[in-house]
Amino acid sequence: MEPTGPDAAPAWQLRRLNGRDVLVLAGDWIAQSGRIPEFPANALAGVAGGQAVALDVAGLGRWDSGLIEFLWDAERTATSAGIAIDSATLPASARTLLGLLPDRLAEPRPVTRRGFRPLNWLGGKTIALLSELGVLSMLLAMTAQGGVLAVAGRARMRAVDLLGNIRDAGPSALIIVSVVNFLIGAILAFVGAVQLRKFAADVYVANLVGLALVREMSAVMTAIVMAGRTGGAYAARIATMQGNEEIDALQVIGIPVADYILLPSILALVFTMPFLYLYGCLVGMLGGFTVSIAMLNITPAGYLLQTLDAVPLDQFVFGFLKCIAFAVLIGVTSCRIGLKAGRSAADVGVAATRAVVIGIVGVIALDAIFAVIADVVGI
C-alpha cells in the first residue's frame, strides 16, 4: 500500500513534451474525498485533432473510482473532439475499468412538454371515469351472480375462504367497533345533556342518543372503521398478490379471480357489517346510558323505556340496509383498487391508501344520498 499520510489533493495538467501532448496526473484520487475535479469541456482545445494524448501517472498516489471518473470525463471529451487518449501507461486495473465504460453517453431524450389542454384533459378524465364505472359495475354484477350461485350451492367459492374472511372482518373487529361506538354514544349523551338540561328535558337524551346512533352514527362509524381496517387490507393483499404473479397463476389454472378472491371478500363484508352495526348500536346506547346515569337526573329504567319508545324498528331496518350498501361499496372498490395496482412495493402502499380514502369518502357520500332518500320516502 502507498504511504497513508494525509491525502494529497488530486491535480492534473496538460503539457506539451517533446512534441506530444501529455496529461499529467498527480496526488491522491479518492472518490469520497469530494475533490475530484471535472474535466473542462474545452481543455483539449489546444490539441491537434487526430493525435493521441499520452498519460503521465508517475506522480499518481492512491486512487480508486475517483480517478476513473475523471479519466472517463476526459475520454468522452476527447472522443467527441476526435482525439484518442493513450492509456498504456495506466495501471492495468484502471484500464480494465475504463474498458467497461462507453466512449460516449446517449443524448438525453428530449422532454416533450405538452401544453395544458383543458378539453383534452377533461375528455381523458371523463373517459377514464366512465370506463372505471363500467368495470366497477361489471365486478358488482359478477359478485352478485356469484352470490346467487353461492346461495344455490353452485359457486366455485370455497367455504373455508369465506369463513376465514368473515372471521377477519367480523369478530376480529369487535373490539375497535365497541370502543368507537361506545365513545360516540357517550359523546352524543354529553352534548345532548348540556343542552337539554337547560329545558329540564333530561329524559330526551335517550331519544337523541338512540335515534342518532341507529339512524346515522353507528352505521357510518362502523363503515369507516371497516373501510380503514378491512378495505385497506383487501387492497394491500390483492395488490401484493398481483406483484407476486399470484393473480396470473389463478387465471392460468382457470380459477376465476372473481370467485376465488372477490366473492369471499365482498360477501364477508356484506355478512358482517350489518351485525357489527347492530352490535355498535347496542354498545353506543350503553355509552349514552353510562353518561346519562352519571350526569343526569334520570333512572336506569326510565332511560331504557324512553329509548325503546323513541326508536321504532323500521329505523333499525333502514340502518341495516344502509350497512349492506356500505359493505358492497367498500368491498368492491377496495378489491378493484387492489386488482388495478402496479406490481411494486410503492404501488401496494398507494393502493392501500387509495382504498381507505375512497372507502371513507364513498361511505359518507352514500350516506348523504340515503339521507335524501329517507327524507323523500318519509322514514
Next chain:
Amino acid sequence: MTDPRLHDPGENPLLSVRDVTLAFGPKVIQHDLSFDVRRGSIFAVMGGSGCGKSTVLKSMIGLLRPALGSISVDGEDYWAGTEARRTEIGRRFGVLFQSGALWSALTVGENVALPLQMFTKLDEAAVSRVVRLKLGLVGMEDAIDQLPSELSGGMRKRAGLARALALDPDVLFFDEPSAGLDPITSSRLDDLILNLRDGLGATIVIVSHELPSLFAIADDGVFLDAQTRTAIAHGSPLSLRDTSPDPQVEAFMRRERPEALTAGKVP
C-alpha cells in the same frame, strides 16, 4: 495479485469464519463452519438447494447473528462489537441481492445515489457524477431515470450491482447472481464480475449453485452439505470437480446424481 492496493495478499485473510453455527431457534442450518476469504479472491459458497448457502451469506453481511462462533473482518470480530461498529464495517460491504432488491419507489439513479447521500459528504453534482460512473461500469448509464419496475431481470441485477458499488466497497457479496438469467446474460455478468474484481481490487464472495459460472470465476470456495449440515470440502470449484475425494462433492460438480455413484438410494 499485483494490484498495489492489496497489501500483503494471502497473509491475513480479509474475512475469517471460525466454528460458526447458524440456527433459527432450535433448527440448526449449518454447524462448525470455518473458512477464510483471501483478499482479492472470488470465493464461492457452494451447495445444493436448501443447504443454507444464503443463510451463511446473511450472517456474513450482518443480517443474522451466528448462534456460535465468530466472523472476523480484517481480524476484528464482526459480531462482537456494537451495532454502530457493525454498521461502520458494513459500509465496506456491497451486496447484490438475488433479484436486485432495488427500492421500487426510486429511479435507478436515485437507488445508486441514496447510499452516497447518506454516508458521504459529496455535494449533489459530485454524487451525480459518481452515480453516472457506477451505472456506466455496469452498462446501465441510459437507464438512470427509469424505475425498477420498467427493467428486465438482468437489468435489475446490473442496477443492483451499481448500487452495491456506490461506496467503493472492499468486499462484494453476490447472492445467486446468475439465477433467472439466460446463459448469455449470465456469462456477461461473470465477465463483469471478473473485470470489477481486477479493476476495483475488491474481494468477492459469491453464493451460487450455477456450475458454469462457478467454474468461470471462482478461485476458492467452500462446499456445504445439506445432510450433515456442515462444510464437507474446501477449494476452488475446478479443483473440487477434478480432485475431490468426496464422491458427493464430485457428483455435484460433475452434475451427476449421487445414486449413480453410490447406487441404490432414492434421493
